Amino acid sequence: MSPRPAIDYADAAPEVRAVFDDIKRTRQVADVNNFWKYLAHDPPTLKRTWESIKEVMAPGALDALTKEMIYLAVSVTNGCGYCIASHSAAARKAGMTDKMFGELMAVVGMANETNRLANGYRVPIDPAFEQ
Amino acid sequence: MSPRPAIDYADAAPEVRAVFDDIKRTRQVADVNNFWKYLAHDPPTLKRTWESIKEVMAPGALDALTKEMIYLAVSVTNGCGYCIASHSAAARKAGMTDKMFGELMAVVGMANETNRLANGYRVPIDPAFEQ
Amino acid sequence: MSPRPAIDYADAAPEVRAVFDDIKRTRQVADVNNFWKYLAHDPPTLKRTWESIKEVMAPGALDALTKEMIYLAVSVTNGCGYCIASHSAAARKAGMTDKMFGELMAVVGMANETNRLANGYRVPIDPAFEQ
Amino acid sequence: MSPRPAIDYADAAPEVRAVFDDIKRTRQVADVNNFWKYLAHDPPTLKRTWESIKEVMAPGALDALTKEMIYLAVSVTNGCGYCIASHSAAARKAGMTDKMFGELMAVVGMANETNRLANGYRVPIDPAFEQ
Amino acid sequence: MSPRPAIDYADAAPEVRAVFDDIKRTRQVADVNNFWKYLAHDPPTLKRTWESIKEVMAPGALDALTKEMIYLAVSVTNGCGYCIASHSAAARKAGMTDKMFGELMAVVGMANETNRLANGYRVPIDPAFEQ
Amino acid sequence: MSPRPAIDYADAAPEVRAVFDDIKRTRQVADVNNFWKYLAHDPPTLKRTWESIKEVMAPGALDALTKEMIYLAVSVTNGCGYCIASHSAAARKAGMTDKMFGELMAVVGMANETNRLANGYRVPIDPAFEQ
Numbered sequence: 001m002s003p004r005p006a007i008d009y010a011d012a013a014p015e016v017r018a019v020f021d022d023i024k025r026t027r028q029v030a031d032v033n034n035f036w037k038y039l040a041h042d043p044p045t046l047k048r049t050w051e052s053i054k055e056v057m058a059p060g061a062l063d064a065l066t067k068e069m070i071y072l073a074v075s076v077t078n079g080c081g082y083c084i085a086s087h088s089a090a091a092r093k094a095g096m097t098d099k100m101f102g103e104l105m106a107v108v109g110m111a112n113e114t115n116r117l118a119n120g121y122r123v124p125i126d127p128a129f130e131q
Numbered sequence: 132m133s134p135r136p137a138i139d140y141a142d143a144a145p146e147v148r149a150v151f152d153d154i155k156r157t158r159q160v161a162d163v164n165n166f167w168k169y170l171a172h173d174p175p176t177l178k179r180t181w182e183s184i185k186e187v188m189a190p191g192a193l194d195a196l197t198k199e200m201i202y203l204a205v206s207v208t209n210g211c212g213y214c215i216a217s218h219s220a221a222a223r224k225a226g227m228t229d230k231m232f233g234e235l236m237a238v239v240g241m242a243n244e245t246n247r248l249a250n251g252y253r254v255p256i257d258p259a260f261e262q
Numbered sequence: 263m264s265p266r267p268a269i270d271y272a273d274a275a276p277e278v279r280a281v282f283d284d285i286k287r288t289r290q291v292a293d294v295n296n297f298w299k300y301l302a303h304d305p306p307t308l309k310r311t312w313e314s315i316k317e318v319m320a321p322g323a324l325d326a327l328t329k330e331m332i333y334l335a336v337s338v339t340n341g342c343g344y345c346i347a348s349h350s351a352a353a354r355k356a357g358m359t360d361k362m363f364g365e366l367m368a369v370v371g372m373a374n375e376t377n378r379l380a381n382g383y384r385v386p387i388d389p390a391f392e393q
Numbered sequence: 394m395s396p397r398p399a400i401d402y403a404d405a406a407p408e409v410r411a412v413f414d415d416i417k418r419t420r421q422v423a424d425v426n427n428f429w430k431y432l433a434h435d436p437p438t439l440k441r442t443w444e445s446i447k448e449v450m451a452p453g454a455l456d457a458l459t460k461e462m463i464y465l466a467v468s469v470t471n472g473c474g475y476c477i478a479s480h481s482a483a484a485r486k487a488g489m490t491d492k493m494f495g496e497l498m499a500v501v502g503m504a505n506e507t508n509r510l511a512n513g514y515r516v517p518i519d520p521a522f523e524q
Numbered sequence: 525m526s527p528r529p530a531i532d533y534a535d536a537a538p539e540v541r542a543v544f545d546d547i548k549r550t551r552q553v554a555d556v557n558n559f560w561k562y563l564a565h566d567p568p569t570l571k572r573t574w575e576s577i578k579e580v581m582a583p584g585a586l587d588a589l590t591k592e593m594i595y596l597a598v599s600v601t602n603g604c605g606y607c608i609a610s611h612s613a614a615a616r617k618a619g620m621t622d623k624m625f626g627e628l629m630a631v632v633g634m635a636n637e638t639n640r641l642a643n644g645y646r647v648p649i650d651p652a653f654e655q
Numbered sequence: 656m657s658p659r660p661a662i663d664y665a666d667a668a669p670e671v672r673a674v675f676d677d678i679k680r681t682r683q684v685a686d687v688n689n690f691w692k693y694l695a696h697d698p699p700t701l702k703r704t705w706e707s708i709k710e711v712m713a714p715g716a717l718d719a720l721t722k723e724m725i726y727l728a729v730s731v732t733n734g735c736g737y738c739i740a741s742h743s744a745a746a747r748k749a750g751m752t753d754k755m756f757g758e759l760m761a762v763v764g765m766a767n768e769t770n771r772l773a774n775g776y777r778v779p780i781d782p783a784f785e786q
Contacts, residue, residue, distance in 0.1 A: 306627030
């Protein structure tokens with residue numbers, strides 16, 4: 001656990017409340033996650049991170065579920081405990097079934113394995129991949 | 132570049148040729164990538180890795196394109212040069228457009244950023260994510 | 263928690279006590295951190311690691327605070343829970359304010375993001391950076 | 394090298410040129426680095442990343458040189474070749490001497506070593522670090 | 525802790541029980557570790573992973589103890605808490621003494637340090653290593 | 656390639672030559688690797704790193720070959736190109752055969768895969784591993 005407390009809505013400065021309000025409105029949730037309550041210790045980072053995530057995670061050429069699964073794949077590769085927990089929940093909310101999660105983990109595991117095989121065997125890039 | 136040469140089909144042992152033939156048949160390609168020509172130095176790893184990838188990357192609850200993009204997200208996070216090159220090509224072949232690639236990179240970059248913010252602020256996992 | 267117990271001063275061999283004494287004297291602390299009490303299971307590593315850290319972390323061309331913040335940046339990037347906790351404390355003791363911590367995290371997060379954008383877009387090194 | 398070409402100013406769309414102009418003005422340089430010429434393939438990411446970096450890297454509680462050295466510490470830890478090259482140059486431009494670089498590398502190396510010793514010995518966090 | 529429960533033998537489907545039985549027989553243990561009870565949520569991954577590990581970890585040109593120590597070195601480098609705990613136990617069962625563990629950690633720490641020194645100094649590969 | 660030149664013996668200061676001489680004598684080689692010629696830009700790091708490596712890599716409870724293979728396993732996991740090249744050569748010189756290398760890579764790949772499966776499934780540590 002962190003030695004610094006989370007900053008709850010009731011104790012937040014107006015600039016922090018404005019971000020919390022936008023998160024709650026955008027995500028249709030009653031309260032924001034701990035991640036935001038800790039970033040609130042640094043309001044410029046809170047604001048910038050939320051605005052970037054809102055832009056990046058909005059459905060576009062990729063749908064919301066695909067984006068959440070990619071987020072989870074990165075978090076699992078990095079071994080970020082908080083991020084794995086929160087984005088597993090977010091991906092499930094976006095429609096990820098148990099079967100999809102199982103296949104996602106299988107791909108993530110396999111990619112981490114072959115990344116090292118390519119490193120260890122010092123495989124040169126095929127000319128076809130440069131064109 | 133690797134100090135060991137790639138093992139081409141013409142020089143390969145029968146057990147290696149059998150795997151190469153299956154890769155070419157499954158992927159409908161004229162020749163296999165360097166990755167397989169280097170793994171051919173260790174036939175049991177070549178066979179096991181190919182059979183695992185064939186099973187893992189087959190369309191299931193997730194389609195082939197989603198799986199390739201997840202593979203690419205992991206490879207970019209790990210900074211594996213060969214894997215980024217080969218799986219960028221594979222994802223494009225499976226239908227990834229420039230716009231999809233751009234959004235994929237944006238999500239991968241953002242996830243790598245917030246993974247560290249969660250680490251640094253030592254954010255405790257929300258009780259809701261444990262249920 | 264580790265299955266092996268920490269080795270406290272009272273139970274330590276003379277060669278371990280000598281290192282503990284030097285840590286306490288150098289850092290002006292009443293007791294050493296758990297890190298050293300666990301390394302004490304391997305006295306040569308304890309001695310070598312302490313002497314290296316003492317040399318590396320001493321103020322030189324970079325002051326003590328800058329060095330602690332760099333240490334923390336690495337630990338956050340690697341996701342090492344113990345190291346984040348202990349070097350956050352060490353950096354604060356060396357003078358890091360909340361505002362400095364916030365900016366440090368913002369830089370660490372941004373660097374982890376752009377590292378992956380550079381990987382994914384396969385950006386070639388500018389000739390100017392080679393000179 | 395990337396299979397996709399850099400997008401130079403002469404070939405860039407107006408929204409890309411606007412970002413390039415702001416980078417050149419802010420950094421007082423004649424041309425932008427390859428990083429920006431590749432991100433130009435995805436204008437929203439180009440714009441968002443530049444605006445974030447401009448905000449994050451501006452001197453505040455930490456000066457510009459300290460921020461560049463932290464950026465470099467992260468890039469070295471992640472092994473991002475492009476980022477190491479470009480931020481070594483940026484740090485030198487901001488005033489990093491050879492001696493400062495040497496000490497920076499020493500701290501980065503030592504932190505990566507002790508991160509693993511803490512992991513391997515499974516060192517529990519000292520109660521004092523939780524307060 | 526995971527929000528999903530472990531799948532115990534008593535509640536497992538026949539295809540899962542078959543894998544559990546083979547693990548127990550091969551390793552001569554009364555019950556399987558949590559790792560397998562969680563993978564049991566995805567029977568194809570459970571089966572493929574067990575068969576791969578059984579093949580890879582069998583003594584060959586490298587003995588079982590050496591293989592377990594290499595496994596542990598990777599897990600410590602990645603900071604995977606579960607894997608460090610389980611493979612520390614497995615390596616000890618295979619014969620790793622306290623002294624061997626101490627030397628293993630010393631090598632792992634040193635390799636993680638010099639990996640970053642090589643990155644940061646941008647050391648070009650010696651021609652002799654290419655032959 | 657690095658923008659700074661390697662420091663060769665002929666151009667080295669006496670304190671650098673002393674380290675180079677000890678490396679050549681200890682390893683029975685005619686010249687030192689590039690790694691040392693680049694560290695020579697910072698003599699204290701050169702000296703400390705060489706003395707640490709000499710102590711850590713000396714045969715003890717683990718023989719020289721096992722230590723080199725562990726070093727290589729870490730370098731492959733981190734994707735450090737220089738370190739993979741130099742420690743592949745060192746491990747071969749210490750007696751690693753093609754077959755041993757193949758098994759080493761198989762273990763490294765598998766450990767990187769299962770590290771992520773353990774992360775993704777959020778597997779809790781078995782009580783037996785805590786004792």
